[in-house]
Amino acid sequence: MQLIDGKKTSQAVKLEIAEEVKQMISAGMKQPHLAAVLVGNDGGSETYVAAKIKSCEEVGFASSLIRFGNDVTEEELLSAVKKLNEDADVDGFIVQLPLPKHISEEKVTEAIDPKKDVDGFHPQNLGRMITGADAFVSATPQGIMELLKRYNIETKGKHAVIIGRSNIVGRPMSILLSLKGHPGDATVTVCHSRTANLKEICLQADILVAALGIPEFLKADMVKEGAVVIDVGTTRVPSTETKSGWRLKGDVDFLNVSPKCSFITPVPGGVGPMTIVSLLLNTLKAARQK
Template identity: 55%
Template sequence: MLILDGKVASQSVKENLTEATRQLKEQGKRPPHLAAILIGNNGASETYVASKVKFCAEIGFTSTLIRLDDTTEEKELLAKIEELNTDDRVDGILVQLPLPKHISEANIINSIDPDKDVDGFHPVSVGRLVQGLDTFIPATPYGIMLMLEHFQLTTKGKHAVVIGRSNIVGRPMSILLSSNIPFGNCTVTICHSHTPDLRQMTLQADIIIAALGKPEFVKADMVKPGAIVIDVGITRVDDATATRGYRIKGDVDFKAVSSVASAVSPVPGGVGLMTIAGLMKNTLSAYERRNQ
């Protein structure tokens, strides 16, 4: 059984991005610049943003972290985004989700300049993805595609089942896997909370992408022998025996599924690291497009 180690795959991406940044600096050019906005002090969001800032530093990118109080009004956040939109020194903008309930995620996403939309959530980016045009791919699906590429997993002609239909993972993942691109060309089924007999669907899958946010939901008896299982879930589960008082669980029962599948991604140490790698590749692409 192959462990789809995100540390190994992301390191390969990191080395390529580091070399690209080195070449830019040798040519007397500035490095790519990612600006992140973090609102409030959500623990998970703090962790995610810190990882992104650290990755930027390791590959030589410039990063700016803008912290705003969770009482920040929507109009204030929109004004900050517009400031970044018009700043020629900033190539990529991300607003860490989730946002406080009084702020509309749709309004915020739509306000980001599509040319700086490195999260790939803007309707322009999504529309281009659906049409098979060059665009920013949402970071998590992009990271999964990079993982498939790194481990040279065969996808052509396979049946992929995506559990979850979010705009962040499930829907774009289904588009990518079904597209006529390297590591695509799958027949794709999207499953969700209203899918009858989900187990029957997953047992037909050569590839399972689990992105539903329910800890250890995918059990061994739901997986066809030899299937590839990619776990997108990340949930904090209370555990008094753990040092931090909780453990991070994925959507897949990793230990049990490992006895059946041919390849499984772990949580932590899997897709999460690849998401950041995908984000950074988008940031480099944004820089290159803006400076051509």
Template identity: 60%
Template sequence: MIILDGKATSNQLKEEIAIEVQELCKSGVRAPHLAAILVGSNGASLTYVNAKVKACAKAGFESTLVSLEETISEESLLEEINKLNNNAEIDGFIVQLPLPKHIDEQKVLLAIDPDKDVDGFHPMNVGKMTLNLPTFLPATPFGILELLERYKVETSGKHVVVIGRSHIVGSPMSILMSQKRPAGNATVTITHSRTKNLKEITLQADIVIAALGIPEFLTADMVKDNVTVIDVGITRIADDTKKNGYRLAGDVHFESVAKKASHITPVPGGVGPMTIAMLLKNTLIAAKKRA
């Protein structure tokens, strides 16, 4: 059984990106600049955004954090987005999700300039992705593709079962895995909360991508021997034995499934670190276009 180590792979990727940034700067081009808008003080979002800021520093990027009150109006938030759209010094930016309930998430995503949408969520970029045209790929699916490629996991002709249909992971993942690409050419089944006989389907899978947000949902009796398992979920579960009072769990029951898997991602340290690395890669792509 091989652990698909997202932490080590993302560090390697950041080093490669840092070398490219150095070459850009030597040629007289300024360093890539990534900005993030954070609305409110959600603990998980704050941790994630801070990790992005640290990653930028490691890769030689400039970074800007725009922190806004949770009570900010939708109109004022759209004004902040417009400022970044028109700021020539910013190559790419993200609006950290989730947003407060009084703000229309779709309206916010639509307001982002597609050429600066390094999260890959704008409908224009989603459309290009669907047609397999050059564009920003959503960071988490992009990271999963990179992991599969770097660990040389065979995907061509394999049966991939995706559990979950979100626009952030499940849906784009199903499209990307079926396309003609190094980590692709697979036959894909997308499943979700309304899928009947889910266990029968996952037992047929050569590769399972679990992205539904239910901790330890996928168990050993749901997968066959030598399966590759990608665990996208991460949930805090109360645990009195831990100093901070909780432990992190993925969508996969790691202990039991790992015994049957040929390859598996851990939680934490699997898909999560790759998401941040691919966000940097998208920003580097944007900076190269600008250069």
């Protein structure tokens, strides 16, 4: 069993980005700029946005944070999106989800300029990704693809099973793995909460991606010997062993599943760090395209 170290890989990618930013600036180009819009004070969102801003500093990006309270109106938020669309200095920006219930996430996402949609959530980017055209790919699937590539994990002709069908992870992951190229050329099955014979399908998988948000859902008796297991889950569960009183758990029963795997991602330290790096790669790409 080999551990897929997302933390180590993300550091390597950050060094590559930082080097390219230095070259861009020395060539007289402007510093790449990532902006984030944060609504309310959700603990997970606060932590995630803070990590993004810190990562921007590490690679030499400019960053800015626009904050709103939970009582912000949809019109005010759409106005802020419009300003960021029109701001020539901002190469890419994200509106951190989830948003309060009185605001339409769909409307806000669709208001973002696709050329600045570094989260890869805009329907135009999703559509271009499906056809294999150049697009901003959503951060988590792109991070997983980068890990598969850097660990030289063979995907051609393999059977990949995705557990989860979200528009952010499951669906784009299934498309990316089935597209021509490396990583790619896999035969993909998408499973979900209504799938019959889930265990039997998982046991056929050469590559298993668990992205359903249920801690330790994937058990050892669902995984065949030598499978590659990618754990996308990050659920906070109570813990007496940490100062915070909680710890992150993945969707995979790591202790019992890992001995059966050829490769597996841990939680934390697997897919998570690559998600932020993917956002940086998309921002760098947006800056290059200018």
